[in-house]
Amino acid sequence: MAIYKLKEFKIKWGMVIDLDKCTGCGACMISCQAENNMAPMPDATDKLYSMTWMLVYRLSNGKPFPDHDIAYLPRPCVQCGNPNCVPVCPVIATTKDEEGGIVSQISPRCIGCRYCMAACPYRARYFNWHDPVWPQGMEKTLTPFTSTRPRGVVEKCHYCHHRFKAAKEKARYDGRDPNKLDEDDYTTACAQNCPTGAITFGDLMNPEHKVAKLAKSPYAFRLLERLGTDPQLYYMSKREWVRRQGDNYLEHEPTKGV
Amino acid sequence: MAKKKKSYLLLPFVVGFIGALVFGWGLFPKMLFSEKQQPFWFSHISHVEVVGMDCYDCHYYYEDGSFSGIPTTEECSACHMDVMFDDPDEIIFVEQYVWEEKEVPWLIYQKQPDNVYFSHIAHEMYDCQTCHPAVETAEAWPKYYENRLTKYSRDTMKMWECERCHAETGTSNACYVCHK
Numbered sequence: 001m002a003i004y005k006l007k008e009f010k011i012k013w014g015m016v017i018d019l020d021k022c023t024g025c026g027a028c029m030i031s032c033q034a035e036n037n038m039a040p041m042p043d044a045t046d047k048l049y050s051m052t053w054m055l056v057y058r059l060s061n062g063k064p065f066p067d068h069d070i071a072y073l074p075r076p077c078v079q080c081g082n083p084n085c086v087p088v089c090p091v092i093a094t095t096k097d098e099e100g101g102i103v104s105q106i107s108p109r110c111i112g113c114r115y116c117m118a119a120c121p122y123r124a125r126y127f128n129w130h131d132p133v134w135p136q137g138m139e140k141t142l143t144p145f146t147s148t149r150p151r152g153v154v155e156k157c158h159y160c161h162h163r164f165k166a167a168k169e170k171a172r173y174d175g176r177d178p179n180k181l182d183e184d185d186y187t188t189a190c191a192q193n194c195p196t197g198a199i200t201f202g203d204l205m206n207p208e209h210k211v212a213k214l215a216k217s218p219y220a221f222r223l224l225e226r227l228g229t230d231p232q233l234y235y236m237s238k239r240e241w242v243r244r245q246g247d248n249y250l251e252h253e254p255t256k257g258v
Numbered sequence: 259m260a261k262k263k264k265s266y267l268l269l270p271f272v273v274g275f276i277g278a279l280v281f282g283w284g285l286f287p288k289m290l291f292s293e294k295q296q297p298f299w300f301s302h303i304s305h306v307e308v309v310g311m312d313c314y315d316c317h318y319y320y321e322d323g324s325f326s327g328i329p330t331t332e333e334c335s336a337c338h339m340d341v342m343f344d345d346p347d348e349i350i351f352v353e354q355y356v357w358e359e360k361e362v363p364w365l366i367y368q369k370q371p372d373n374v375y376f377s378h379i380a381h382e383m384y385d386c387q388t389c390h391p392a393v394e395t396a397e398a399w400p401k402y403y404e405n406r407l408t409k410y411s412r413d414t415m416k417m418w419e420c421e422r423c424h425a426e427t428g429t430s431n432a433c434y435v436c437h438k
Contacts, residue, residue, distance in 0.1 A: 098432035106433050108373055147373035147438050162438050165375055169323030172379045 006082060011179065012101040013159055014204040014232035015191065016214040017074055019242055021198035024072030028054045028190035028199065032076070035160060035189035036146045039132030051126045053077065053157035054190050061241045071242045073235070074199070076190065077124040077157035078223060079103050081230030085116035085125065093154075099179065101232055102159050110153040117154060121224055122231075125156045159201075160188040183209045204232060218258040221246045225256070291403035291412050297362055298347040302394040313394070325378035328364055331355050365402045367391055367413045375438045389415060 032038075032054040041050045059071040083103050085094050093109040094116055096102075105125075117125045131151040134142070142148070145162040149155050167186035168178035183202045191199040202209030211234075214220065219236040221243045237243055244255040305311045316329040335356045341349050355362050368389055370376060381389075391400040391413070403412035417436075424431045 095433050098430060098434045102434065104432070104434040104437070106373070106437050108371075109433075145438070158434070161434055162375070165377065165438070166322065166324075169377050169379055171323075172377075172382075173319055173321065173323030178380075 007097060009099055009101045010205060011099050012081075012204040012232050013164070013186070014079070014101075014202070014211050014215065014234065015076070015159075015188070016200045016211045016217075016220065016234045016236060018198045018200075018214075019071050019073060019235055019237040020239065021196045022056075022072045022074060022194075023196055024056055024058065025195060026056055027193050027195055028074050028076075029056060031189040031193035032157070034141065035143070037142050037148045039134050039148075040138070042130055049129045051128070051155070053124070053126065053155070059242060059245055069239070069241070071237065071239065074190070075122060075124065075223070076159070076188075076233065077103060078122050078229070078231035078233035079159065081232065082228060084119040084121065084229065088115040088119045090115065100164060102161055102164070103156075104161075105154065105156050105158060107147070107149040107153040107155055112152040112154065114154060121227055121229065125154050127154050128152060163188065219243070221256055224248070290406060292406055294365055294402045294404050296365055296399045296402065298350040299399065300347065300351075302396070306394065319379055323377075323379050328366075331359065331361050365404075365411070367400065367402060367411050369411055369414060371410070373437055375436055 029052055033052070036053065038051050038053075044050050054074055054076045057073040057075060059073055061067070061069045063069070079102055080096075081101065083094075083096055086096055086103065090113060091109055091111050093107075093111070094103060094105050096104070098104065112127070114127055117123075117127060128149055128151045132148055145166070164186050167181050171178040171181060171185065181203070187201045188199075191201040200210050200214055202211040204212055204215055206212055214236060215234045217236055219238050220234045221236070222231045222234055223246050225231070225247055235246060240255050240257075243257050247256070249255060306313070316326070316333065318326050320326060334351070338348065338352055338356055341352045351362070354360070386394075393400070404410070405412060420436060421431050423429075424435070429435070
């Protein structure tokens with residue numbers, strides 16, 4: 001399937017998002033923007049130009065009342081095991097080579113060709129159409145942990161990678177192995193701020209982490225799994241119609257899961 | 259006759275070559291870098307040998323594992339609330355920074371760009387002088403050169419230097435190991 005040799009990782013940071021718990025409040029989107037130094041958009045309603053590494057989609061089962069049902073689907077970067085964006089990058093600005101399996105994006109190296117955006121089936125990548133401008137006083141909200149991006153480069157969710165580094169530093173200070181982090185050591189801003197606890201974050205390869213168990217749940221599914229991208233982001237829902245919308249099914253095909 | 263002509267033909271090339279060398283090695287670096295002065299002299303020797311302080315009294319790790327770097331004016335003013343030794347540099351520090359409650363704008367020889375992440379605690383096994391100038395034994399500040407175009411210090415470690423050491427020690431050179 002893969003056109004180049006995939007790296008094997010001992011640690012795979014991943015997420016399980018329980019769509020039955022998600023209320024669509026958007027706290028994950030806001031905390032992501034605050035955490036990762038995103039400037040306020042000139043027009044945030046224009047979804048062609050707005051920057052939302054984490055984006056909440058609204059799903060509907062399409063039935064009329066009283067059978068109508070909706071679900072909300074938060075979508076950060078799914079951190080594919082076999083990312084489409086990586087082999088198309090002409091300048092190696094995006095790679096999947098660090099232990100933990102997070103797909104990196106180095107904005108000073110990016111030339112803004114947007115091949116990766118065309119390649120990504122999840123639309124998880126965003127292009128800086130505008131110079132980031134912070135209104136006077138608002139620049140005080142900038143954090144030193146994430147570097148700001150200029151106009152003309154692509155950016156994307158990196159599972160709050162700076163928190164991963166901070167967790168490793170803390171582990172070193174405490175005399176622990178930085179490659180054996182606990183579940184509480186490292187979490188993303190969206191998972192931390194989700195009021196209903198719909199987002200669980202951890203190491204998919206470590207059986208002691210909650211995500212490893214949840215990802216094996218019969219209700220778990222991944223977005224467009226049959227493309228072979230092998231994402232590190234799992235969703236779960238007990239509602240069959242929600243799981244069915246996670247992939248392209250033919251009419252006669254049964255939905256994956258229970 | 260023919261010999262003489264040949265040497266005249268070569269002359270402009272020799273002059274041009276020497277001129278290019280003088281410009282490239284002598285003039286251009288001077289044009290590119292401007293020499294900057296530190297705000298005032300700080301003696302590590304007098305703090306360590308005379309007062310008997312330890313390096314870790316000022317340069318320590320926080321509990322989250324991050325490095326404190328250069329002490330703040332508040333930390334220094336634990337001792338330097340007032341001028342103690344009548345030293346001209348100490349007078350500058352106390353009058354202009356402690357009493358004004360301002361941070362000293364030290365010029366940092368190894369200041370890295372914003373998108374570079376460096377963990378001091380991950381490099382604990384190395385001597386400080388592997389990357390930093392040996393200021394703890396210096397009698398005067400090492401010269402600080404600022405690149406006029408990029409505004410970075412000339413001595414800031416370049417990416418290939420980081421990568422070479424990582425390659426030699428078998429450490430990962432993945433982008434996200436050092437970038438953010």
